[in-house]
Amino acid sequence: MADTEPLPNQPADYTPPKVWTWDKPSGGQFASINRPIAGATHDKELPVGDHPLQLYSLGTPNGKKVTILLEELLAAGHAGADYDAWFIDIGKGDQFGSGFVDLNPNSKIPALLDRTDPARPQRVFESGAILLYLAEKFGAFLPTDPAARTEALSWLFWQMGSAPFLGGGFGHFYAYAPFKMQYPIDRYAMEVKRQYDVLDRRLADNRYLAGDDYSIADMAIFPWYGGVALGQAYGDAATFLDTASYRNVNRWIEELSARPAVQRGSRVNLNPTDARPDLIRERHSAADLD
Template sequence: HSGAEYDAWLVNIMEGDQFSSGFVSANPNSKIPALMDHSTNPPTRVFESGSILLYLSEKFDAFLPKDPRKRTEALSWLFWQMGSAPYLGGGFGHFYAYAPIKIEYAIDRFAMEVKRELDVLDKRLADNEFMAGDEYSIADMAIWPWYGALASGVVYDAGEFLQVHEYENVQRWTKQIAERPAVKRGRMVNRTFGKPETQLRERHDASDFDTRTQDKLDPEGSS
């Protein structure tokens, strides 16, 4: 997008980078992601993913419907993601995949909630191409990394357990968005796992996608 050049810095949360004074100045809550817009004077800090998406959408006049009804629908689904995703990640994901002991009640409780959320999405997508209707928007951008990954069976290794194949409309939407060229590029940024050619650990120029992926920086290590 014209004017949307950016630097993407890798923040290593396992080493506590998010607690450094520099990062805390961008997000006082010490969580990723965070954004500093240096095109304003003074620079504008933006934290929380929903706020970042809304800020960029309004700044570049993109990915948010102009029609008031559709715009409101998009924002409702954007905030739906912020309220629902903790049940998926911190709830189901933690107790199903990461907790040191398996607590049947907790797993079942959050699994049923996640399946309910998938059903909500499936019903919405039954009659709509995207979350806001016929326009791809920041609502899709917010929801897809969580629920698209879940529908693909790639997170928590829980696809069979949750029977994600049953949510046919979510499956269609997940695959459709995955094929968008910008989504493919965006998934490479700050990535430290997977195939080396898909890892662009830091992004500072559009040409980095062609010249600075991990396979090019470390050809011996990627062989």
């Protein structure tokens, strides 16, 4: 390794300062909304619909997790899971409105407000916490056997810890950074392929990630790793990462993709396009998806 030529500095004249300061936008697709401080930037109340569950989100992988679970709950007959899904345009900074920050001080989608008891509304933020909250509220999609439940929760938290390497790491440098840099792309591509191999080995001997039970662990992981493998994220990342080589993952993706509730939940909080006129910006009744 001593003879290895170091990669050139990019940009060539950059030297990290002793103390970092925010003196200019960071560049890239999200420069207009990235900032090093928390809190609201403007006053804006959130709308409230007729259903007990109010979801404020966007159809990113983290948003899809929750709408997939809600549609699965409704398909399973849990009428109390009916919900309003409001569109949060993160590109325009909706997540920094005062109403949204009251629900999620971290200003990230999704955020849920449960108004089942109007006298004691419950906020829930972080997608994994929302999945766990809803699964426990309705007693569904989380195994009751202690060993299987623990397995499901382990994979749920695996996703919460692993997906930032896929999205904020690989996805950012491969698709969104203002210029291509070999070192971070190689670094994160290696890690993401390792994660696909983790999933592939688990799914070699198990139908679902928790074993025999379809659970919130599958719903959490599918939008991220399934989305990339299906060519729905980061351009040609599926080819670059050779996701077709993970046979067991692809078997699992095919099975989940065929579920009507997964299909419905994956269409929510997205702007319709000429190619996908079935996408819906907001959801306030089942009829919006029919």
